[in-house]
Amino acid sequence: MAQGTLYNKVWDAHSVARLSTGQTQLFIGLHLIHEVTSPQAFDMLREAGQTVAYPARTFATMDHIVPTTTRERPFADAQAEKMMQAIERNTRDFRVNFFDFSTGRQGVVHIIGPELGLTQPGMTIACGDSHTSTHGAFGTLAFGIGTSQVRDVLATQCLAMDSMKVRRIEVNGALKPGVTPKDVILAIINRLGVKGGIGYAYEYAGDVFDHMSMEGRMTVCNMSIEGGARAGYVNPDETTFAYLKGREHSPAGAAWDKAVGIWRSFASDKDAVYDDVVRFKAEDIAPMVTWGVTPAQSVAVGQNLPDPAATEDAGERGSLETAFKYMKFTPGQSLDSVKVDVAFIGSCTNGRIEDLRAAATVAKGRKVHPSVKAFVVPGSMQVKVQAEKEGLHEVFKAAGFEWREAGCSMCLAMNPDQLVGDQVSASSSNRNFIGRQGSSTGRTLLMSPAMVVAAAVAGHVSDVRTLA
Amino acid sequence: MPKTPTITGRAVPVRGDDIDTDRIIPARYLKEITFSKMGDYPFFDERFNSDGSKKAHAFNEERFQGARILFGNVNFGCGSSREHAPQALARWGHPAQPGIKAIVAESFAEIFGGNCMMLGIPAVSADKADVLALQNVAEKAPATEFSLDLESMTLKGGGLTVAVHLPDSRRKALLEGTWDSTGLLKANEEKTRALAGRLAYMDGYK
Numbered sequence: 001m002a003q004g005t006l007y008n009k010v011w012d013a014h015s016v017a018r019l020s021t022g023q024t025q026l027f028i029g030l031h032l033i034h035e036v037t038s039p040q041a042f043d044m045l046r047e048a049g050q051t052v053a054y055p056a057r058t059f060a061t062m063d064h065i066v067p068t069t070t071r072e073r074p075f076a077d078a079q080a081e082k083m084m085q086a087i088e089r090n091t092r093d094f095r096v097n098f099f100d101f102s103t104g105r106q107g108v109v110h111i112i113g114p115e116l117g118l119t120q121p122g123m124t125i126a127c128g129d130s131h132t133s134t135h136g137a138f139g140t141l142a143f144g145i146g147t148s149q150v151r152d153v154l155a156t157q158c159l160a161m162d163s164m165k166v167r168r169i170e171v172n173g174a175l176k177p178g179v180t181p182k183d184v185i186l187a188i189i190n191r192l193g194v195k196g197g198i199g200y201a202y203e204y205a206g207d208v209f210d211h212m213s214m215e216g217r218m219t220v221c222n223m224s225i226e227g228g229a230r231a232g233y234v235n236p237d238e239t240t241f242a243y244l245k246g247r248e249h250s251p252a253g254a255a256w257d258k259a260v261g262i263w264r265s266f267a268s269d270k271d272a273v274y275d276d277v278v279r280f281k282a283e284d285i286a287p288m289v290t291w292g293v294t295p296a297q298s299v300a301v302g303q304n305l306p307d308p309a310a311t312e313d314a315g316e317r318g319s320l321e322t323a324f325k326y327m328k329f330t331p332g333q334s335l336d337s338v339k340v341d342v343a344f345i346g347s348c349t350n351g352r353i354e355d356l357r358a359a360a361t362v363a364k365g366r367k368v369h370p371s372v373k374a375f376v377v378p379g380s381m382q383v384k385v386q387a388e389k390e391g392l393h394e395v396f397k398a399a400g401f402e403w404r405e406a407g408c409s410m411c412l413a414m415n416p417d418q419l420v421g422d423q424v425s426a427s428s429s430n431r432n433f434i435g436r437q438g439s440s441t442g443r444t445l446l447m448s449p450a451m452v453v454a455a456a457v458a459g460h461v462s463d464v465r466t467l468a
Numbered sequence: 469m470p471k472t473p474t475i476t477g478r479a480v481p482v483r484g485d486d487i488d489t490d491r492i493i494p495a496r497y498l499k500e501i502t503f504s505k506m507g508d509y510p511f512f513d514e515r516f517n518s519d520g521s522k523k524a525h526a527f528n529e530e531r532f533q534g535a536r537i538l539f540g541n542v543n544f545g546c547g548s549s550r551e552h553a554p555q556a557l558a559r560w561g562h563p564a565q566p567g568i569k570a571i572v573a574e575s576f577a578e579i580f581g582g583n584c585m586m587l588g589i590p591a592v593s594a595d596k597a598d599v600l601a602l603q604n605v606a607e608k609a610p611a612t613e614f615s616l617d618l619e620s621m622t623l624k625g626g627g628l629t630v631a632v633h634l635p636d637s638r639r640k641a642l643l644e645g646t647w648d649s650t651g652l653l654k655a656n657e658e659k660t661r662a663l664a665g666r667l668a669y670m671d672g673y674k
Contacts, residue, residue: 014663014667015663016656016663017659020644021637021638021646023641023649027667036499037498037551039502040501040551077499079500082501128551129549130549132549144549145549147503147552148586148587151650152649152650156650156653156660158656160649162637194543195486195542195543195577228543255673255674256673258668258673258674262668315485316485318483322484412490412495414495414499433491433547434488434491436490438496440518
C-alpha cells in the first residue's frame with residue numbers, strides 16, 4: 001500500500017469518516033459542473049427537497065453542447081437550448097457560481113478551473129466528467145464522477161470512495177525536439193494499456209515532468225483516464241506556484257505565502273512508498289499517432305501498423321481486429337498515406353494557449369491542404385482573448401484554419417462540429433472511440449496540435465519534424 | 469433502499485474488450501435533461517444503421533429480450549463518466565419490467581463500476597475462462613436462468629458455478645441496501661463541517 005505520497009496526504013486531509021460499508025467519506029474541495037451531467041442531479045435534489053450544502057465550492061460553466069460558430073441565443077438546436085436554460089435555472093435556484101458567456105470566463109471546464117486559479121495544490125476535485133484528472137497537474141486528487149455522485153457532492157460536499165493504489169511513472173532524460181507532452185502520454189498509454197491504470201492514481205515524475213510547463217502537465221494528467229487511471233498527478237513545485245501567482249482566485253499577500261507553504265507540504269515524500277513504479281526513457285519517445293479505436297492503439301509517426309496475428313491474447317487480438325475493420329486500415333501499412341479530411345485543434349487536452357502557440361508556429365507561412373477542413377477552437381474565452389492579443393488567430397486564418405469560439409467542439413461532437421460519414425480527422429483531442437466525433441463511421445487519429453497542423457498542411461499524416 | 473442479495477434472470481452476452489461508454493450510449497443522446505428515455509438508446513449505433521435498419525447485435529436479438537444480466541469482457545464501460553450508460557442498460561427493455569440488473573465482466577472501468585453501484589447494479593468481475601464459458605452458455609442456451617448471489621459471491625446457471633468478485637465495501641452496501649450514499653454522507657454533517665474548518669483553502673488561507 002502506498003505511503004507518504006501526495007495521494008495519501010490529500011486523501012487523509014479530506015477523510016471525514018469511515019462509512020459502515022468500509023468506504024471513506026471524502027470531502028471535495030472543488031466541485032466543477034457543466035450542462036450535460038448536472039441537470040438530473042439538480043432534479044434529484046429538488047425531488048428530495050435538498051439544498052446545496054456548500055454552494056461557494058461549486059463552479060459551473062457550459063462547454064459540451066455550445067456551438068463554436070456563434071454565441072447567439074436561442075441556440076439553433078432546441079435540445080441544446082433547453083439544456084442551457086436548465087443550467088441557468090439550476091445555478092440561479094441553487095445559488096451556484098456560474099461562468100456563462102456574459103462573464104468572459106466561459107470555457108471547457110478543465111481549462112477554466114486552472115486558468116481562474118480555482119484549482120489549487122492539495123485539493124480534492126470532482127466533476128461529472130472523466131477528464132477531471134486534468135487538475136492533477138497541480139498536485140490535486142482530481143477525478144471524474146457520475147451524475148448520482150454529482151448529486152452527493154451538491155447535497156453533502158462529500159463522496160463515498162474506495163481507496164486507490166499509486167503507480168509512479170518516471171520519465172527521465174530529455175525529450176527530443178518535436179516531441180510534446182501529448183506524445184509522452186500517448187507513449188505511456190501505448191505501453192501500459194487502456195486498462196493498465198484501473199485501481200490506480202498515476203504519479204508522473206522524473207526529469208521530463210520536472211521541466212514540463214503546467215499546460216503540458218495538464219495535457220498528460222488529462223489523459224490519465226485514457227490509461228484507465230481515474231486520477232493522475234504531478235507533485236507541486238515552483239512551476240506550479242509560478243503559474244498560480246496572480247490568478248483571479250489565487251490567494252494573495254500574506255495568504256499567498258501561507259498557501260505556498262501548505263501546498264509544498266502535500267508533495268510526495270522522498271521516501272514515499274508506491275504500489276508500483278514504471279520507468280520510461282525520454283529519448284525513446286517520438287511523435288505519436290493513434291490509428292485504432294482506443295488511445296493505446298498508436299504508433300510512433302512513420303512506424304507501420306501492427307499485425308493482430310502477432311498478438312497472443314485473444315481479447316486483445318479481437319480489439320485490434322475491431323480497430324482495423326472500423327478504421328479500414330491494413331496490418332503492416334504505414335499511416336503516411338492516410339488522407340485526412342478534417343483537422344481539429346482544441347479540447348481539454350490541447351486547447352490551451354501553449355497548444356495554440358505550438359500549432360501557430362507550425363502553421364505560420366503555410367497553407368492548409370485544399371481537401372482538408374481545418375479549425376481551431378480555443379479552450380476558453382480567456383484563451384481566445386490571449387491568442388488574439390498575440391495575433392495567433394491571424395496566423396491560423398492566413399493558413400486556412402477557421403477560428404472559433406470556446407467549447408468542447410468536435411472532441412465529442414455534442415454540438416454542430418461533427419465528422420460526416422467515414423471522414424478521417426487529425427485531432428488534438430483525447431478519444432478515438434468508435435463514433436466519438438459525431439459520425440458512427442467517422443475515424444479519429446489522435447496526435448499533438450503541431451502534428452495536427454502538419455497533417456492539415458500535407459493533407460495526410462505527416463511527421464511535423466520533417467515538414468517541408 | 470432495497471437490499472440486493474440475489475439477482476436472477478436470463479443473460480445477454482456483449483462480447484469484446486474495451487467497450488467504451490460512447491459505444492454504450494452515443495453522446496447525442498446525452499442532450500436530454502432527464503434519464504427517462506435512456507432505455508431506448510443502449511448500443512444504438514451498434515444496433516442500427518443510419519437508415520434505421522438493424523445491425524447484428526445481441527441487444528437486437530429476440531432471444532435476449534428480457535435479459536437481466538449482461539456478460540461483458542475486459543475494461544467494460546471505459547471512457548466517459550456518463551452515468552447515462554448504466555442508466556441506458558438499466559432502463560433497456562419493456563418499461564414495466566426494465567433492464568439489466570447485474571453485469572458480470574472480466575474487468576470494469578472504475579467510473580463505470582462506481583456509477584453502476586450508485587444505481588444498485590452489482591458490477592462483478594470473474595475470471596476470463598469463467599466469463600467466456602458464461603457467454604457461451606448464454607449464447608447457446610439463451611433461456612438459461614442465471615442467479616447471482618452476493619452472499620456467497622457466486623453466479624450459477626447452465627450447470628456452471630463461478631466465483632465472482634466485488635470490492636467488500638460495494639458488496640456490503642448492496643447487501644445492506646446502503647448503496648445510495650447520500651443518506652450515509654448526510655448523517656456525518658457535523659464531522660464534515662469540522663473537517664472543512666481544518667482545510668486552509670476553505671477560508672482563503674487566512
